[in-house]
Amino acid sequence: MTATFTSLSLEMRLEPTDLKLADGAFVALVGPNGSGKTSLLHAMAGIAGDATARTIDGEPVPQGQPARRARLIGLMPANRALAWPIPVRDLLSLSPVPVDPERVASLVKRLELTDLIDRPANALSTGERARVFLARTLASRPRLLLLDEPLANLDPYWALSIVDLLREEARGGTMIVTAMHDFALARRFDRMLLMHEGRLALDGPSSETMRKERFANIFRLAPEGEGWRPA
Numbered sequence: 001m002t003a004t005f006t007s008l009s010l011e012m013r014l015e016p017t018d019l020k021l022a023d024g025a026f027v028a029l030v031g032p033n034g035s036g037k038t039s040l041l042h043a044m045a046g047i048a049g050d051a052t053a054r055t056i057d058g059e060p061v062p063q064g065q066p067a068r069r070a071r072l073i074g075l076m077p078a079n080r081a082l083a084w085p086i087p088v089r090d091l092l093s094l095s096p097v098p099v100d101p102e103r104v105a106s107l108v109k110r111l112e113l114t115d116l117i118d119r120p121a122n123a124l125s126t127g128e129r130a131r132v133f134l135a136r137t138l139a140s141r142p143r144l145l146l147l148d149e150p151l152a153n154l155d156p157y158w159a160l161s162i163v164d165l166l167r168e169e170a171r172g173g174t175m176i177v178t179a180m181h182d183f184a185l186a187r188r189f190d191r192m193l194l195m196h197e198g199r200l201a202l203d204g205p206s207s208e209t210m211r212k213e214r215f216a217n218i219f220r221l222a223p224e225g226e227g228w229r230p231a
C-alpha cells in the first residue's frame with residue numbers, strides 16, 4: 001500500500017514533482033525558507049496546484065467529498081491562529097468524519113491536554129495550541145498525515161515526545177510527511193525530502209542526506225564541530 005503523487009505543481013512555487021510514499025513512511029520535509037515545503041504539502045493535499053494523479057492505497061484523492069478526503073489525508077497547517085473561542089473539547093472532534101471518542105481520549109492523555117480541555121483554544125499558548133491541533137489531525141486516523149511545522153514552538157520535551165508519537169503512528173502504517181527546520185529532529189525521521197527553489201533537490205535516508213555536500217550548499221551552511229555555521 002502506498003501513496004502516489006504524479007506531476008504535483010503549483011505555478012511559480014512548485015516545479016512538477018513526483019512522489020511515492022510506502023506504508024508507514026516516516027518522512028522529514030526540509031528546506032530553506034521559501035523553498036516550497038508548504039507548497040508541496042498543499043499540492044499533495046490537493047488544496048492548491050495541479051497534479052496528474054494523487055492516489056492513496058490505489059484510491060484517487062477526491063477534490064470535493066470532505067469525508068472521503070479526511071479518511072485519506074489529514075493536513076495540519078503551519079498557521080494555527082484561531083479567531084473564535086472554541087473549547088478544546090469541541091475542536092478535537094471537529095471533523096467531516098465521525099471521530100472515535102476513545103481515540104480522542106487516548107490523544108488527550110498522551111498529549112497531556114486534560115487540563116486544557118474546557119479552555120477556549122484561541123486562548124492557549126502557541127505550543128499548547130500546536131499539541132491541540134496535532135491531536136485533532138490525528139483523531140480521525142487519516143492514512144496520510146501532512147504536518148506543516150508541527151514541532152515549531154514546542155519545548156524540547158514536547159518536540160521529542162511528538163516525534164516518538166509520530167514514529168508509533170508510522171509503525172502502525174500511517175504515512176507521515178512533516179515539514180520542519182530542526183536538523184536534530186529531522187535526523188530522527190527515516191527519509192528526508194529536501195526542497196530547493198520549488199524543486200525536490202534530495203530524497204533519501206535522513207542521516208545519509210544530511211551528510212551530502214549539496215545539503216549544506218542548499219542551506220548555505222558549513223559544518224562546524226558537531227553542528228553548522230553560516231557558509
Ligand SMILES: Nc1ncnc2c1ncn2[C@@H]1O[C@H](COP(=O)(O)OP(=O)(O)OP(=O)(O)O)[C@@H](O)[C@H]1O
Binds near residue numbers: 012034037038039
Ligand atoms: N499564497 C501565495 N501566493 C504566491 N506565492 C506564495 C504564496 N505562498 C507562498 N508563496 C511563495 O512560494 C514560494 C514557496 O513558499 P512556501 O511557503 O512553500 O515555502 P516554505 O519552504 O514552506 O517556506 P518557510 O520555511 O518559510 O515556511 C516562496 O517563494 C513564497 O514566497
